[in-house]
Amino acid sequence: MVKAFLDLPPLAGASGTVRLPGSKSISNRVLLLAGLAEGTTRVHDLLDSDDTRVMLDALRALGCTLQEQGRVLHVTGIGGQLRVHEAKLFLGNAGTAMRPLTAALAVLAATQGGVFELSGVPRMHERPIGDLVDALRPLGCTITDLGTPGYPPLRLSGQAGGRLATGRAIRVRGDVSSQFLTALLLALPLVAQAADVVIEVEGELISKPYIEITLNLLARFGIEVRRDAWRSFTLPAGSRYRTPGDIHVEGDASSASYFIALGAIAADGGAPVRIEGVGLDSIQGDIRFVEAAQAMGADVRGGPGWLSVHRGRWPLQALTLDCNHIPDAAMTLAVMALYADGTTRLTNIASWRVKETDRIAAMAAELRRVGATVTEGADFIEVTPPVTWQAAAIRTYDDHRMAMCLSLAAFNPAGVPVRILEPDCVAKTFPEYFDALLGVAHARPESVPVITVDGPTASGKGTLAAELAAALGYHLLDSGALYRATGLAALEDGVSPDDEAAVARIAATLDLRFDGGRTWLRGREVTDTLREEQAGMMASRVSSLPAVREALHGLQLAFRRAPGLVADGRDMGTVVFPDAELKVFLTASAGERAARRHKQLISKGFPSNIDSLRADLEARDLRDSSRLVAPLKPAQDALLLDNSALSIEESVERVLAWWAARRPFEAVERHPKG
Numbered sequence: 181m182v183k184a185f186l187d188l189p190p191l192a193g194a195s196g197t198v199r200l201p202g203s204k205s206i207s208n209r210v211l212l213l214a215g216l217a218e219g220t221t222r223v224h225d226l227l228d229s230d231d232t233r234v235m236l237d238a239l240r241a242l243g244c245t246l247q248e249q250g251r252v253l254h255v256t257g258i259g260g261q262l263r264v265h266e267a268k269l270f271l272g273n274a275g276t277a278m279r280p281l282t283a284a285l286a287v288l289a290a291t292q293g294g295v296f297e298l299s300g301v302p303r304m305h306e307r308p309i310g311d312l313v314d315a316l317r318p319l320g321c322t323i324t325d326l327g328t329p330g331y332p333p334l335r336l337s338g339q340a341g342g343r344l345a346t347g348r349a350i351r352v353r354g355d356v357s358s359q360f361l362t363a364l365l366l367a368l369p370l371v372a373q374a375a376d377v378v379i380e381v382e383g384e385l386i387s388k389p390y391i392e393i394t395l396n397l398l399a400r401f402g403i404e405v406r407r408d409a410w411r412s413f414t415l416p417a418g419s420r421y422r423t424p425g426d427i428h429v430e431g432d433a434s435s436a437s438y439f440i441a442l443g444a445i446a447a448d449g450g451a452p453v454r455i456e457g458v459g460l461d462s463i464q465g466d467i468r469f470v471e472a473a474q475a476m477g478a479d480v481r482g483g484p485g486w487l488s489v490h491r492g493r494w495p496l497q498a499l500t501l502d503c504n505h506i507p508d509a510a511m512t513l514a515v516m517a518l519y520a521d522g523t524t525r526l527t528n529i530a531s532w533r534v535k536e537t538d539r540i541a542a543m544a545a546e547l548r549r550v551g552a553t554v555t556e557g558a559d560f561i562e563v564t565p566p567v568t569w570q571a572a573a574i575r576t577y578d579d580h581r582m583a584m585c586l587s588l589a590a591f592n593p594a595g596v597p598v599r600i601l602e603p604d605c606v607a608k609t610f611p612e613y614f615d616a617l618l619g620v621a622h623a624r625p626e627s628v629p630v631i632t633v634d635g636p637t638a639s640g641k642g643t644l645a646a647e648l649a650a651a652l653g654y655h656l657l658d659s660g661a662l663y664r665a666t667g668l669a670a671l672e673d674g675v676s677p678d679d680e681a682a683v684a685r686i687a688a689t690l691d692l693r694f695d696g697g698r699t700w701l702r703g704r705e706v707t708d709t710l711r712e713e714q715a716g717m718m719a720s721r722v723s724s725l726p727a728v729r730e731a732l733h734g735l736q737l738a739f740r741r742a743p744g745l746v747a748d749g750r751d752m753g754t755v756v757f758p759d760a761e762l763k764v765f766l767t768a769s770a771g772e773r774a775a776r777r778h779k780q781l782i783s784k785g786f787p788s789n790i791d792s793l794r795a796d797l798e799a800r801d802l803r804d805s806s807r808l809v810a811p812l813k814p815a816q817d818a819l820l821l822d823n824s825a826l827s828i829e830e831s832v833e834r835v836l837a838w839w840a841a842r843r844p845f846e847a848v849e850r851h852p853k854g
């Protein structure tokens with residue numbers, strides 16, 4: 181389900197281990213190189229994200245063979261010879277696919293003949309590519325602007341047998357995006373057979389560490405580039421891509437920055453935040469974020485493939501830093517600045533303005549929203565921490581880094597929650613980001629929001645609760661399942677449902693596991709068995725035993741974890757979570773509930789009689805509401821919802837509207853995609 185927002189409760193600390201997904205920059209370079217090379221490359225630990233998916237689709241369209249074997253991707257390349265001469269490639273918002281594919285297909289079309297159209301999402305069509313086109317045209321590449329000149333979409337075409345003017349140096353500007361130089365470095369070995377090809381950079385080259393990654397990976401694929409300072413690069417005659425066989429993708433150093441910051445902000449006392457997959461030996465430039473974080477006070481240790489971070493100085497040290505060498509990770513410093521003891525100034529970051537969004541403007545706007553004082557200029561940003569923190573709904577501008585960065589505002593000392601709008605944008609580079617974050621960050625239980633949904637059997641609580649949890653990205657507690665499982669286990673052990681002490685012992689040591697909508701009891705899957713009438717009847721009996729309810733109490737409380745919980749049952753609002761922020765009591769007429777249950781049973785092929793179902797339901801209602809312990813009744817502060825005449829969607833919408841009214845966030849219009 182696409183979530184409109186994710187609310188992070190105030191977070192209080194962090195410790196534990198995260199394993200980072202593969203680097204986007206390395207993944208897409210490796211994929212392109214493997215796709216152009218001869219032979220099969222086995223790519224290990226590849227990033228699986230939006231940006232790599234568009235590259236994979238492009239390679240497939242160009243005739244490369246891709247085979248997944250376990251966690252290893254086997255890529256058989258085209259060996260520098262076009263197999264497909266016409267293709268339309270959609271590249272989403274992946275600069276790391278658009279720029280190098282433009283260069284590679286331009287030179288291949290110009291020499292081997294072909295027509296290729298490259299396009300992306302609307303934002304991709306606002307990201308400049310003119311400097312690369314200007315470098316390729318004098319070579320003899322035919323590049324047609326299909327939209328605004330200087331921006332994608334583009335058509336690359338040419339005739340077989342065409343020749344390129346590689347005799348003189350190819351000039352490219354280096355001061356807008358280093359990806360233009362990377363694109364040429366990755367593409368021109370294709371046409372450097374007969375003579376050296378020289379690339380000269382005009383203007384100051386920015387983001388040099390990304391060029392280092394490119395050179396490093398070219399070397400792995402058999403191309404030894406000679407470099408004269410950062411001005412001129414020579415691809416030697418006879419260049420030919422050769423697969424290295426196996427290649428491992430490091431964890432993403434830019435993604436590591438969020439967890440380094442997390443450790444610096446929240447790993448105080450106790451265990452550190454440990455990061456695996458990227459370490460001090462990384463070839464990625466953003467690993468130098470470590471030094472910047474240390475300068476702000478982080479206590480970072482590390483070795484090959486790992487980092488370990490504690491809070492050091494606190495509050496963090498405000499500083500002024502030239503961030504040209506870490507353009508992406510520097511965004512994380514802007515958020516660390518919220519926790520510093522003065523004004524932090526990040527300079528030389530003009531490239532932020534041509535990324536997924538105008539990141540200087542976006543960062544300034546969203547940091548102000550949480551209460552910070554921000555000054556922005558053409559190529560700098562200055563951040564002073566909030567005096568008063570605000571509970572803010574953060575716009576993410578379809579920019580994964582905005583979402584990941586601003587999530588760190590949830591550690592604010594004021595204890596206000598943070599709403600991240602359209603959080604799924606993290607899929608660009610780190611689809612599991614929020615799970616990873618909440619796997620190591622903790623909230624105090626009392627600050628984790630809970631919605632309770634209580635009500636009688638077959639009122640549709642389970643469905644409503646599951647839909648609410650999915651819409652909000654919250655955990656789900658189906659407390660009935662705990663009683664059902666206890667009943668089943670008692671049955672299995674031959675324990676009478678009236679033997680209170682024995683059943684309570686079973687409940688206290690219940691080996692029950694929930695995962696992706698399925699349930700295991702004592703290692704055996706019981707998802708369907710739990711829903712059967714027999715389990716329901718057993719549950720109704722064992723749930724009237726006080727010692728059993730007591731035994732299951734702690735287990736239920738343990739479900740209250742960030743970002744939040746939706747709990748359904750009979751006494752969620754009255755006994756287990758009396759402080760829940762929203763309590764719903766769901767009812768429907770006995771006739772309606774019997775009819776629904778009847779329909780459900782018939783659809784599963786079980787014969788059933790609607791009148792006896794209704795009689796059963798009424799008997800169960802009576803027992804649940806007249807028992808002495810935790811009888812079924814609405815909490816005093818519960819909102820009643822009779823859904824007899826409502827569809828599931830209508831019920832969900834009604835409750836989400838109640839929920840919205842209780843949250844401290846202002847209502848926002850959806851940010852248009854693109």
Ligand code: DC
Nearest residue numbers: 659660661663719720723749750751
């Ligand atoms: O919601 P359900 O049908 O799965 O619940 C099964 C039985 O467990 C039902 O008879 C009531 C009991 N129950 C309870 O007493 N307290 C809860 N929190 C949940 C269920």
